[in-house]
Amino acid sequence: MFKENLNVKKIREDFPILKRIINGNNIIYLDNAATSQTPLQVINAISNYYKTTNANIHRGVHFLSQEATDLYEKTREKIRAHINARKSEEIILTSGTTHSINLVANGFESILKKGDELIVSELEHHANIVPWQMLSEKTGALLRVLPMKKDGTLNLDSYKSVLNNRTKVVFVNHVSNALGIINPVKEIIRLAHKFDAAVLIDGAQATPHLITNVTDLDADFYTTSAHKICGPTGIGMLYGKEEWLKKLPPYQGGGEMIDQVTFEKTTYADIPHKFEAGTPNIAGAVGFGAAIDYINKIGFDFIESHEKDLLKNATDQLRKITGMKIYGDIENKVPVISFNVDKVHHYDLGTILDKMGIAVRTGQHCCQPIMDFYGINGTVRASFAFYNTHREVDMFVNGVKKAVKMLL
Amino acid sequence: MFKENLNVKKIREDFPILKRIINGNNIIYLDNAATSQTPLQVINAISNYYKTTNANIHRGVHFLSQEATDLYEKTREKIRAHINARKSEEIILTSGTTHSINLVANGFESILKKGDELIVSELEHHANIVPWQMLSEKTGALLRVLPMKKDGTLNLDSYKSVLNNRTKVVFVNHVSNALGIINPVKEIIRLAHKFDAAVLIDGAQATPHLITNVTDLDADFYTTSAHKICGPTGIGMLYGKEEWLKKLPPYQGGGEMIDQVTFEKTTYADIPHKFEAGTPNIAGAVGFGAAIDYINKIGFDFIESHEKDLLKNATDQLRKITGMKIYGDIENKVPVISFNVDKVHHYDLGTILDKMGIAVRTGQHCCQPIMDFYGINGTVRASFAFYNTHREVDMFVNGVKKAVKMLL
């Protein structure tokens, strides 16, 4: 039996949305892998920014502009410290993981030649597939697949046989959003580096649950979105090793990313500014900084241990339901459970759960290749966060039981 | 003499930042062209979104996701109505003008051939130059210039001589951010259409001051940023005619913009989703919608007439200062004044004004070609908004006089 953690009760006070009533029931929010909820600390940081500091940043001589620039740059430094990057110039603020990955894929257009190879894992989110497909079409580089196994883990033996001297970039998520499995990215990077291939790690689902250390991983690129780690929408980051960021051409053209502009010739600014064209999401960056402070205050020791309990509790109970099939049901996971119940359509199950006030995600989770692998067209995905309780787990499991009974 | 408008006093209550004290003085914010201030109505819309509705949109079956999707889509419709577009699918939500322009320029890569021509006005912001330079390099299309005249207006005669059958895209701002001059974009579009060239109008500086009617203008593309019209950072829009948006390939790859994904072949969703990869800035969109409601409540009749008064008041007074040089000093302007004082460096003037609590922008304003045209390396730019007062104009003019006295 799992005892309710007393800290969680206090933590929940930070999240006004968790008191929301849906269809007569208190909401049980289990769609955290799609987006996490936002604590008052972050909401207030954003409001205060607009109430006291709002100004366009960089190159402004006036007070507010300086203050806004300092806040913006402070977030860059907070991210650097949080993921243990060497230099803050290695942190690019983007509008999210999708933008980060597109920026890198676009940059490789000038580097790749026909005959070069890219390796994508079968577990990827569309955000880490489509930009590379577009790149592959433009450059003639071949897109090869790092296949998954039945249990949801990656097949490293196949990976070794796909890797070769022509491999230029490997892109793998740190944690799969559809299954929650933590991938052996350090090993994947080590193997790729033997062939001098760059590795991009999509950390969108990892950063909410684990401490990331890009230096220890030796990742060439690492991405995440603030909205998955208690931060605001419209802001995210790209970590890139200095050598790589200097090598890649800029992505978008505009203000702030230039050095000199004439109609004949334009020269670009240094990193990180080269990649930050236009007015950035300044308030979003302020919120992102507040979110990093917030999760560090909660602490990853607590997050990891509480989430592990939630996952175990939910998995243990779900497994007992007749016809239950959990995809990627292994130990090494973040608290994400993707499942189906025999003869029940995931959409129906999600709809009934919603009527009970239980928010889960249903469908393909932007991972059609995984669905194709399992020969299904979707799953129900319950994803937990550190502010979820064991009582919510119980109500969720009861909800599933009740819904299945209605639907069968 | 100008009398203080009583409505303005009430309006200012909506903007808490206007009460901020800088160096012992109440701030006088005259950097509105860089970013406008944010009213409580917008700040609260964003906070409330996070406190009650926050969820990832599209394809979610649960209540919050539906509610968030509705809010997001409502903003699209509000923008459509506000700029009088025909269909809401013609509105793409982007992270801002820079993103919007890059999206279009990138799309033309697949359309242009070597020998095709692009026309850029000499008045453009770097955001409307650099993406097209990058495109020109990639495609071999020639970048030709629509020149400006001494008074800051565009030389339409030269334009006519540059336009020809090879012209594929013309890009001009509706209002110049460095000078504030309103350009004859309807005529520019009409002339370009004779040669079947597409026209992109950068409306970043127009939408805060004028009602835009894209259908009347017959613009092919029109862009703006929410942060310039009382909205949040990190969100903006691209209007594109349906025919064009269908013709252009997607910009970024990722979730939401796809129809089917396999490693062999990916097909894309319809417009507008084709151009909205990944989790958008949902809270930003909510704030953008609130900003449109807000400025429409204030009303453009009021905005235009009050701003005209502010501009006249400030211009009349500044002209009397010895050594004053106003760039683009004509009638047909929004309330932006770009100037220098003989023998005074713009940076010094801006610094002293800042010490008095007066926020102006100094430098090139991301318009190096205009600076090159005038043979200067910067100006002081005071830009007004509907919440500025005549008292602020007076204090600003006095501030300039005092600063010049100190510096000479």
Added chain:
Amino acid sequence: MSIRQKQDEIVSEFALFDDWMQKYEYMIELGKSLPLISENNKTDDNIIKGCQSKVWLHAELIKEKINFTADSDAIITKGIIAILLRVFSGHHPKEIIESDTEFIDKIGLKEHLSPSRANGLGSMIKQLKMYAIAYQTKLS
């Protein structure tokens, strides 16, 4: 019975339910019991692209009236389809064109027709109307 009358009938039926449970149990029952479409009309051509639950819709003009058959792989979607077909099938194109779907709102299932809902029902109604318009053109 006219489309309007059928709609009113359904609204009164649904008024009897005390809560969402009863309502959804009823829809699930409808979804389970109705044979909706013949297998040879369940073609890819007849598929309406929703994201998660597939919807097939087939239309035939029989004596100036449109006969709709449809199906879905999700049971709740199927239940709502059953209700929609009961209302719209067997009517003259003109009547279908002139009708609305407000009754869905009245019986508290509005969210299922939202264009952002991942079940294809919104698109199904659009498609249903498109058939009516197409056949109407043919008839006139």
Added chain:
Amino acid sequence: MSIRQKQDEIVSEFALFDDWMQKYEYMIELGKSLPLISENNKTDDNIIKGCQSKVWLHAELIKEKINFTADSDAIITKGIIAILLRVFSGHHPKEIIESDTEFIDKIGLKEHLSPSRANGLGSMIKQLKMYAIAYQTKLS
């Protein structure tokens, strides 16, 4: 006088000012009065890229001490340069390397050294230290 002593001296001087006006008037005066760099050292090579006000910096090693000269097109920037040169010019590379710029904070001009400030002074101090490091290596 050591760098530290000069810094303390400047801090006491600035403590006499009642408000920002006096302080800036003093800096403007400094900026106007000092001949900072000889025209033939005002080359593009010696330019430090700030965005709005240009800064030129020239360094020479004379008898194990670095002699700095500098200039700017903006007068306030020039004033601060005058202060910086008074402090750092004429010292042994080692002393320069070991010194800090905290006194700028104490006299209330910190914002001018912020890396985001558009006047190139932040970069100028970096460059100044780089010269010291370069000459130090040469000497040792």
